[in-house]
Amino acid sequence: MWGEIVEHLTLLKQNEAVHFDPERLKELYVQLGEAGAEDVVCRALEELAVRLSHTERCYREGRLPDMRKSARSLCAIADQIGMAMFSRVARDVTRCADSGDRVALAVTLARLLRIGERSLSEIWDLQDMSV
Numbered sequence: 214m215w216g217e218i219v220e221h222l223t224l225l226k227q228n229e230a231v232h233f234d235p236e237r238l239k240e241l242y243v244q245l246g247e248a249g250a251e252d253v254v255c256r257a258l259e260e261l262a263v264r265l266s267h268t269e270r271c272y273r274e275g276r277l278p279d280m281r282k283s284a285r286s287l288c289a290i291a292d293q294i295g296m297a298m299f300s301r302v303a304r305d306v307t308r309c310a311d312s313g314d315r316v317a318l319a320v321t322l323a324r325l326l327r328i329g330e331r332s333l334s335e336i337w338d339l340q341d342m343s344v
Contacts, residue, residue, distance in 0.1 A: 237295025
C-alpha cells in the first residue's frame with residue numbers, strides 16, 4: 214500500500230506583494246531625461262529576466278557558484294531601478310548559497326522566482342501607464 218487516499222487537497226497559493234522604490238525611477242528620469250531613463254529601465258528589465266532565468270538554470274544544473282554569481286548580479290541591477298524587494302531576495306539567495314543550507318536555498322530561490330516575475334510584470338505595467 215502506497216499510502217492513504219485523501220479526498221481533499223489544499224493548494225497553497227503564494228501571493229506576496231512586491232515593493233519597489235518609485236523615487237529611484239523618478240531620479241533616473243530627472244538625471245537621464247525620459248528617453249534615457251526608459252532606455253536604462255528597459256535594458257535593466259531585459260537583463261533581469263535573462264539573469265533570473267540563468268540563475269534558475271544554474272541551480273537546476275547544480276552549478277551553485279554560477280548561480281550565486283548570477284543572483285548577486287540581480288541585486289545590483291534591481292537596485293539600479295528601484296526594485297528593492299527583488300534585490301533583497303536575490304541577496305538572501307546568495308546568503309543561503311554561502312551558508313550551504315540546501316533547503317533554505319531551494320525555498321529562497323523559489324521566492325526569488327516568484328518575486329522576480331511579479332516585479333518585472335509590475336514595473337512593465339507602470340511603464341505602460343506612464344507612456
